[in-house]
Amino acid sequence: xxxxxxxxKEELLESGHRLCAGCSESIIxxxxxxxxxxxxxxxxxxxxxxxATTIDPYTSWKLPWIHSAFENAAATATGxxxxxxxxxxxxxxKYEQVDVxxxxxxxxxxxxxxxxxxxxIERGDDFLYVLYDNEAYMNTGIQRSGGTPRGASTTTTPPxxxxxxxxxYKKPIDLIIAAHGDCYVATASPAYWKDLIEKAxxxxxxxxxxxxxxxxxxxxxWRYDMQSTIELARLAVETCYFPLWEYDGExxxxxxxxxxxxxxxxxxxxxxxxxxxxxxxxxxRPENKEVLDALQDDVDSYWERLLQLVSxxx
Amino acid sequence: xxVGLSGDEAVAYGVKQADVDIVAAYPITPQTIIVEKFSxxxxxxxxxxxxxxVESEHSALSACVxxxxxxxxxxxxxxxxxxxxxxxxxxxASGLRLPIVMAVVNRALSAPINIHGDHSDMMAExxxxxxxxxxxxxxxxxxxxxxxFRIAEDLNVQLPVMYGLDGFTISHTLQRVEMFEDxxxxxxxxxxxxxxxxxxxxxxxxxxxxxxxxxxxxxxxPDYYFEHKRQQEEAIYRSSETIKKINEEFGEISGRYYGNGxxxxxxxxxxxxxxxxxxxxxxxxxxVIDRLRADGKKVGLIKVRTxxxxxxxxxxxxxxxLKGVAVLDRSGSYGGxxxxxxxxxxxxxNDLKGEKPLILNYIYGLGxxxxxxxxxxxxxxxxxxxxxxxxVSYVGLRS
Numbered sequence: 127x128x129x130x131x132x133x134x135k136e137e138l139l140e141s142g143h144r145l146c147a148g149c150s151e152s153i154i155x156x157x158x159x160x161x162x163x164x165x166x167x168x169x170x171x172x173x174x175x176x177x178a179t180t181i182d183p184y185t186s187w188k189l190p191w192i193h194s195a196f197e198n199a200a201a202t203a204t205g206x207x208x209x210x211x212x213x214x215x216x217x218x219x220k221y222e223q224v225d226v227x228x229x230x231x232x233x234x235x236x237x238x239x240x241x242x243x244x245x246x247i248e249r250g251d252d253f254l255y256v257l258y259d260n261e262a263y264m265n266t267g268i269q270r271s272g273g274t275p276r277g278a279s280t281t282t283t284p285p286x287x288x289x290x291x292x293x294x295y296k297k298p299i300d301l302i303i304a305a306h307g308d309c310y311v312a313t314a315s316p317a318y319w320k321d322l323i324e325k326a327x328x329x330x331x332x333x334x335x336x337x338x339x340x341x342x343x344x345x346x347x348w349r350y351d352m353q354s355t356i357e358l359a360r361l362a363v364e365t366c367y368f369p370l371w372e373y374d375g376e377x378x379x380x381x382x383x384x385x386x387x388x389x390x391x392x393x394x395x396x397x398x399x400x401x402x403x404x405x406x407x408x409x410x411r412p413e414n415k416e417v418l419d420a421l422q423d424d425v426d427s428y429w430e431r432l433l434q435l436v437s438x439x440x
Numbered sequence: 441x442x443v444g445l446s447g448d449e450a451v452a453y454g455v456k457q458a459d460v461d462i463v464a465a466y467p468i469t470p471q472t473i474i475v476e477k478f479s480x481x482x483x484x485x486x487x488x489x490x491x492x493x494v495e496s497e498h499s500a501l502s503a504c505v506x507x508x509x510x511x512x513x514x515x516x517x518x519x520x521x522x523x524x525x526x527x528x529x530x531x532x533a534s535g536l537r538l539p540i541v542m543a544v545v546n547r548a549l550s551a552p553i554n555i556h557g558d559h560s561d562m563m564a565e566x567x568x569x570x571x572x573x574x575x576x577x578x579x580x581x582x583x584x585x586x587x588x589f590r591i592a593e594d595l596n597v598q599l600p601v602m603y604g605l606d607g608f609t610i611s612h613t614l615q616r617v618e619m620f621e622d623x624x625x626x627x628x629x630x631x632x633x634x635x636x637x638x639x640x641x642x643x644x645x646x647x648x649x650x651x652x653x654x655x656x657x658x659x660x661x662p663d664y665y666f667e668h669k670r671q672q673e674e675a676i677y678r679s680s681e682t683i684k685k686i687n688e689e690f691g692e693i694s695g696r697y698y699g700n701g702x703x704x705x706x707x708x709x710x711x712x713x714x715x716x717x718x719x720x721x722x723x724x725x726x727x728v729i730d731r732l733r734a735d736g737k738k739v740g741l742i743k744v745r746t747x748x749x750x751x752x753x754x755x756x757x758x759x760x761x762l763k764g765v766a767v768l769d770r771s772g773s774y775g776g777x778x779x780x781x782x783x784x785x786x787x788x789x790n791d792l793k794g795e796k797p798l799i800l801n802y803i804y805g806l807g808x809x810x811x812x813x814x815x816x817x818x819x820x821x822x823x824x825x826x827x828x829x830x831x832v833s834y835v836g837l838r839s
Binding site: 165166167169177180181182183187191192195197198200201204206207208209210211213215216220221224241244245246 | 461462488489490493495502505506508511529536649651652653654656659
């Protein structure tokens, strides 16, 4: 798809919703929608995206949409997928094919909905799960999640005198999902829209579960100027904080990340990504240098792990 | 067709005949036979249903929500801890007005862990907005399965239905069950018709349909939430008429009537004393009544079939003229005034014109503790005695 074709697609997330200025969630959703191939139904976990786009009696969604609870988007997707499979078999469906999309934030995916997601993938249900990862429970006021990076300040990991931000690492959710086996897995950044759209399309076309993990900068939670959203989404990739890759039986780096793997000098320092963000500000105090180093280690070891996984198949 | 079936098997056969689109379930004692039997049908290609073996009860009901919202006929079955785990989605299913049907094989809630029958699991969902039916035996378990789809999917109702069968007492006991031929069952249940909703000037199916995109389950704030919940309450009150109508219709083709569908009165016309209870204990009580009647005792039974909607007026009609009423609860309401059934009956009696009967509560059978004919006779004796009564007594409890 080129940018002209993308621009001609009908907008399926209507403007007028209440997402914050500078929020990347609607950008991700609209990019995913550019990848649709036909009749599609959306289910969503509880979160910012849900509460800000459907304030009764208004809705931004021009696709059939259902929100049930926080932890069950994948199980709800199963139900929808199975229902349309049965309708088709019984000759009761108006549609040859209905695609199912599930959207969940990091809290809904890394934490509370992890079991339902793992179960649905193990069963081989046919849907694309889109994780918009803003790295904390932003909807409830910026509390830490399994997706929050080490050292980050959140309202439940405030940089205190004894504990300077989140003590734990960011869980490698995408590698865990890939370990399920027969599932299309990809990471994406809204700064690289073409890569994101292509991956969303692959996930939709996959006859079985797909998992698209999109980094989702959040001006309120990350504490940066709202005009920098796409820049940060780009820096996350350029610094190898959030590498772009995909898995469909084998691991492959894509786009900018593939180029960095070939030419390591292209890699930017992690500081470029974290310096503009208030949530990391305390890490630049001398007494917290250890935490900053540990965060760098997390990023390096994840990147090394990816390089190994990629080289395995070469 | 007359067959010997356990209550669980009777449920599985009912689901098979109802041409359900999706069964999503997770195993838990004493519900397992339902899932196992249905898996047999599925693996032998005997049903045109998708069976989804989910990883938890929470996902079982969540998958039913997704499927039912897509327009499918959805069924699940659970018990005890499984229903407790579903709790969150139980409210969502009714709030979204999805006609899901669920068999609950009633079992005590932990702790301490116990696998046997009592009603604490369904009572914990009392205020969830689901229609709640308690059945007496395997036959009624089969019949209620078929009836529940009709009740839930009725366009005047559009609410989920859970029906309870006592764990082991009904679920695992082989009983005589009269089944319909497949076509006759399907003819009774029919196909699910979708409700319509008005979107601007157009009536569209209340379902997830790409042609008419609806947003289901939005954020509803103080300006709209209250009205949604009130509409839901009106629907469950309205369901009384539907339940009665379906009970009649079912009786006409089967010869089996369950009172008026909401309550069943047994030898109550000239009775002085009555028990009010639910579930399998109603069967035991009928047997005791027959024997006591043979001795000239004027005793009867009011079997409550639908705990929700609570059949207040029907119960009052049954109670009118009685001298004593014993309400039997198979679950507690800890820190409250007696058990949950007692609370409602005693509340209803406030509306009784004229002299009110003595009304007492008997808590029994927790964790599957046996309730014998002797104990039930003891309750009638207690009700009849001139001695001072405790408002709440515990039957079969060791001192």
